[in-house]
Amino acid sequence: MKTDRTRSEARLASQLGISKSRAAEAVIKAQLISAVTREMDRRGLTHTEVAGRSGLPRTAVTGILSGSLQKVTIDRLLRLLEAVGLEASVKVKRTA
Helix, strand or coil: CCCHHHHHHHHHHHHHCCCHHHHHHHHHHHHHHHHHHHHHHHHCCCHHHHHHHHCCCHHHHHHHHCCCCCCCCHHHHHHHHHHCCCCCCCCCCCCC
């Protein structure tokens, strides 16, 4: 049975005419950004505070959190997660 994320990735790949791996990357990045945004809202953190904690420029933090996925690396997203007190885990499984 396919998960919602797997269906989202397949649908995104089809709609944009990109590979499944590129679609998976976009979905994962969007999920990480969403988690950072939710935690920032919950804790009342500003972009400036998160920038200071992550070591990233405030303009980069603002760009990433506004949904721009261009030039967003997993490394930067992990730094943002850490800055708001979260950590990521990865689950890998065989395809059906």
